[in-house]
Each structure stands twice: as structure tokens, then as C-alpha cells.
Amino acid sequence: MAIIVQKFGGTSVGDAERIQRVAKRVAATARKGHRVCVVVSAMGKSTDELIALANQVSSRPHPRELDMLLTAGERISMALLSMAIDELGQEAISFTGSQAGILTDTAHGRARIVEVRGRRVSETLAAGKIAIVAGFQGVSATADVTTLGRGGSDTTAVALAAYLGADSCEIYTDVDGVYTADPRVEPTARKLNELAYEEMLELSSCGAKVLMVRSVEYARNHDVPIHVRSSFADTPGTWVRKESDLMEKAIISGIAHDTSEAKVTISSVPDRPGIAARLFRALADAGVNIDMIVQNIAAGGQTDISFTVPRSDLDRAEELLRPIAEEIDAAGVLTDRNVGKVSLIGAGMRSHPGVAARTFEALAEAGINIEIISTSSIRISCVVKADDVERAVQVIHEAFRLSDEVVYEEESPSAAAAE
């Protein structure tokens, strides 16, 4: 007997028929003798519909009330799923985030889980019943209802899996796992059997939408094995878990791409201490998320600073930066919406030199110009023209032969063997 947390997203519970299909899957897991806790999102587009209603009555809906409103969504899906499971002859009880003990801070709309007091959930499982928990929502210390922000249901599922000491946290989605690249961009992309938390974190941060960063962080911190799999098929998906010696030793796990950002360059910035701090403090205070900051070595006492921001924040960022640029005697603020980011991620990169070189070669051979480069120990990201993004994914995928089932080895295998 295992304890299993299963999370179903909005598409999986989009209508009565799909809810019945999910019910069958949950009931089947329970009939195998497992203890099952299910986490659900709101049905299909219902969250969007509620937001539209809020915008009809208010120009700037109060965050507390917006959370109160949106949490109606999971309430509906969880009660319906519970009834549908009941109909199949299994006992199921639904719990709101509050009832399930998902305690959060008070940051409405983007609350963080601070503790799980899931006594009612664990008692339900211990009694041989199925617990259905509303994803995305919690309750603050002031007894106000909160939401966890985008992808919050994944975090709820992982947090409950950690609390329950679950054997696995199954994230059901409309794809059947994590791929070496987005299969819509690279048709030969291969489903990964497993990858390490750190790799998944980088993939998620770099635009892979299958799991949200925060849920992977939580899983890593609490060592919860995540199993990403399809709601529509019964095949195994991708395991995300602690890096271990037993893991496949692929150098590159996958390629993520992201076209939601824009590039900002502040040119000819005087190379004085405190200048960068000045710029980025202003942006941080305005709540603009910065990614990929690059500053070149100063030449002639001046340097260019480039970074990427979410495209939706670009206008605000520019507005903030223009007066500061003037103040600090920079030459100007250049912006470019027409960019995209391609990232290679792989834990094996740490012990294999030459990955960066091969990447740049592949892009150069394809005539793709790299505008910004940034790297971590397990990631290489390149900003290229938006129109080049898909081809960049394809040529890198090909260069590292990611569609091959075999574990990829560096050209000089001795390099790896020597470690």
C-alpha cells in the first residue's frame, strides 16, 4: 500500500464528463489498495470567467476579495469530483485549502505556504477514504482565504505529498511527461524518464510550462518524488526526483524556450560603483522581474548593461529607467520586444566541458546570432531574435542528438571517465 497524491489541472476537470473520467482513475488507484489524496484545480476556464466578472464590477479588484472570488472555482470542481467518486462506490470527502490545513502568508494572489496542518486529510486517508483537496488556495494567519498564484495547485499537491509522506506526487496534465524540447517545436523531442529537481527547476525557470518553479522548489526542499503524466493515457510519464547515481547520465536533459520576454539595454553606462544597484533597485521596487542581467567589461570607463524583463512589464521598465539613465549620464535605453530565449539544461554539464562551445557552434552554423548569453552550472541560456527561437531549439536538439534513446556521451569519453 502506498500513499499517492494525484493532482488534476483545469483541463482534466473541464466538464462533467471529464470529471467522471478523473473519478474513474482515482477510484481505480484506490481499489489497488493505495491511499489517495487528490488535488484539483478549477474547471477549465472558470477562473478566467470569474476574473472577467471581477473586472466588470471593479477597476482594481481588492486582492482579498479577488482571492475569495477565485477560490469558488476549486470548490465547485472538488465537490463535483467527490460526488462522481461517490457515485462509483468509493467514499470521498472534499476539503477547501483552509480545511486541508494549507496555511499561507497573507500575500493575497501570490501567497506562499508556510505550514501544512493536514490532520483532516490524513485522518480521511487513514479511514480508508479518498480526500479531495482544493488546489491553489490556503488560509492565512488572519483566517482570510488566500491563493497561491499561477500553478499554485501543483504546489498544493507537493505540499500535501510532503505532509503525508506520500510515495509519489502525480501531476496529471495534457502532455505525457517532460520532453527534451517542446514537441510542437521539435517533433523528434523525446520524453524523459526522469530528471533531477535542479534540472526541472532550470527548465521551469526557462519557459517549460509543465511544472511551475515553486512546486519543484517545494518538492526539492522536502524530497517529494513528482511523477508528471498524462490525464488521457495510462503510460508512465517523467519522474522528477533527487539527483542520484542511479539516474540516467544524460549531459543535456532538455531544451526550454521562452518568448514572453523583452530585452532592455542601457548603453554607455559610466563604470562607477553603485550604478547597477541604482538601476535594479528602482525596477525591484516597482515589482518588475528581471532575468539574465549581463554587463560587459568596461571599455573607456563605460559599459553596456543588458537584461530581459517580461514583455508585459517592458513599458513600465522603460518609463522608470529613462530618467535614471539621464541622471547617471548613460547614453540611452534601448528596448527590443522581438527576442526569445533558448536554454539548455543538464546536470551532466557540470562534468562535461565543451557544451557551451558546441551550442554556440550549432547556432553559428545555422546563422543564428546570439545577443545575450548567461549560464549557471547546469544551464546555458541564449537570447536570440524571436524569429530564430524555434530553429535554435531544433539545431541544438540535433547537435546534442537529444532524440536518441541512448545516453549521450561527449566526443572524448575519457573526459567523463577521468573524473
Add this chain to the structure above:
Amino acid sequence: MAIIVQKFGGTSVGDAERIQRVAKRVAATARKGHRVCVVVSAMGKSTDELIALANQVSSRPHPRELDMLLTAGERISMALLSMAIDELGQEAISFTGSQAGILTDTAHGRARIVEVRGRRVSETLAAGKIAIVAGFQGVSATADVTTLGRGGSDTTAVALAAYLGADSCEIYTDVDGVYTADPRVEPTARKLNELAYEEMLELSSCGAKVLMVRSVEYARNHDVPIHVRSSFADTPGTWVRKESDLMEKAIISGIAHDTSEAKVTISSVPDRPGIAARLFRALADAGVNIDMIVQNIAAGGQTDISFTVPRSDLDRAEELLRPIAEEIDAAGVLTDRNVGKVSLIGAGMRSHPGVAARTFEALAEAGINIEIISTSSIRISCVVKADDVERAVQVIHEAFRLSDEVVYEEESPSAAAAE
């Protein structure tokens, strides 16, 4: 400064525009310096839509889960109303039944309020903010979400008014008060300025839909003045409060009618002790609501027992009664769906003889046959053919000159004066 509870039903908050209209009214009341607690129902037909969804996934939705599902309805309307008020520059905070401390028993779908622990609501009002509370819902001692059944939002409003010691509980509805008869049936029906709890109780029990029985009972028990008024106009409506010497002394307050019931007659029942108990125990155990039981004096050791039941329960009642009738040697079970009930209600009836006689005369003159009569100290009810119901309302309304503004006096004023 007064404390005022305002309750708005589903029609009043049916869409974004109506919610904004309600917000204006609430904000206006608050701007007059009053402390306002608002109770809302779910938007328009949303409860029906949720029930339809439940029926799609389950043949018999679990009552606990159905309550969980339905309570999403008020959650949506209360959050939207709160935002809309916020938009007008007033601070409003919404509370679920549970957050507002509406503690109930565990009877899902028809829970009764056992206590109000409304600290958060009273603190909100004390802080000069508007509290928006979800009607119809509460929380049980087992921390499960419950609903109060049909008309439950009125009861929530009255219970909060009692808890807060409110000066009045305003029930906003699509009519502008309580009338001497249903104006759709009797166009000359007159709006009442006030009536006593007991009269309203009888009116509600006899088919007047403007207030549900339970909310009036709660108001009587806690002496909460109710003001029934229109959501669409600003005119005063009808006050329902404790009977006092200052009240208008109308003999008849109004006429209610009800065509939702059916008549059952068990004929030639042996006149032995315990027979009636046997019959009605069986119905009670099956949850069939009985109204208007009439048993005539036995003739030849036999009697007929007639009563009314909700039409929706008729088949079940008949099925239960047939074998019992046989067992007790009754002649048979006769049923009639084609009946209706007309009731006159008036506290003044107690001190004015002749009301019954005049009622029967009016019906006789109109050629309307009375099938069952039952009375209380302030009510006379007659079961007639369904087709005669509307005319019965009209002729009785006319007989007692209920459309006249003047206080009606008996033909012999000395009879009243002599008391």
C-alpha cells in the same frame, strides 16, 4: 447611527450591473452614518446551474458535497459585491457563513442555525467597514460546510441582525412589500405597512413566498424587526414586528393561497384509538410533510380522515398508505391533485367573531365548494378546487374590503367595542 442588516436575493445580484446597483444602495446607507451588514444570495440562477452539474456527475449527490458545491454560489456574489462597494470608495469585507460564525447543526441541505459567533462581523462594523456575509450557509460542529435550505439567506440575515442587535433587518426583494393578497391574482391588493410576526408566520406557512417561515420564526424568537422592501425602488415596504397596541387594527391582514398541495382522504376508517397515529407515523418516518389534517366525528364507528401533502410527495404517500389502509380495514385511499388552499390571516380575528361565517358566505355566493376547513386563532384555511383558487382569493378580498386603506370594522362595531 443605526445598525442595519440588508439582505439581497439572487435576482438583486443577478449580474454585474445589478451588483453595482446594490453596491450603490449599500454605500448610500453607510454614508448616512449607519453600520451596515449585508447578506447576499447566489447570483440569479447560479444555484440551479450548480445543481444541474451535480446531477450530471451523480445520481444522488452526497449531501455534504452538495453543500460544498452550492456554497460556491454566495462566495462569488459576496466577493463581487464587496469589490463593487470598494470601487465606490467604501471599505467592505466579505465573509463566508463559516467566517461570519453561523454555526449550524449537521443536517446538510436543511441545517438549522444553533448559534451565531459573529465576532469578525461585529468588529468589521465597529471599525466603520461594511461586512458582506454569504447567506444560506453555515458551518457545523464537525467543521463541515452546511446550507440552510430554501430561503436560508433570509434566516442568515435575521440571525445576524439578532446577534448584532440591529435596528432593522431589511429584506430586499422583487416586490415592494407584503400585500393583502398576491397582486397577480387580485389587482386591488394593498401593500401592508406592518404586520405581526404571527400573522407573517401564518401567511408564509400558507403560501405567501415573500418570507420563509423559518426566518420569521427566528425574528419572532429574537424580536428582530424585519423590513420587506423592493430592490428596485426606494419606497418604504412592510414592517414585520412584534404585535403591539400601536399596530393598525385590521381584522384581516391578508390572504395567502397555495396550489402546491394535494388532498388525500382515507375513507371509512374504523374509529379506534391509535389508528391516526399509525397512519401519520408512517408518513412522518418517510419524511412526508402533512398539512391540514381533518377528521370528522365518527358515524357508525367509522370516520374519514383527510389531509394535504405537497404534490411532489403524493405518490410516495399513496404507496405508503395503501397497505396500511388495507390492514386497518379502511375502505380506501382517495387522492386529488386538483386542489388549492386559500387562507385568511389576521390577528384581529381573535377578537372578532363572524369572520369564518362571512368567509364561507362569500365563497358560497360565488358557488365555490369548500372541501376541507381548518382554522387557528388567527387563520382560516379552506381547501377548494384548484380552478377556484384565484376566484376564492378575489371574493374574500372583496368581502373584507381589503383594498380599502381604512381599518376594516365588523358590521356590528359594538361587538369590538364591547371587549
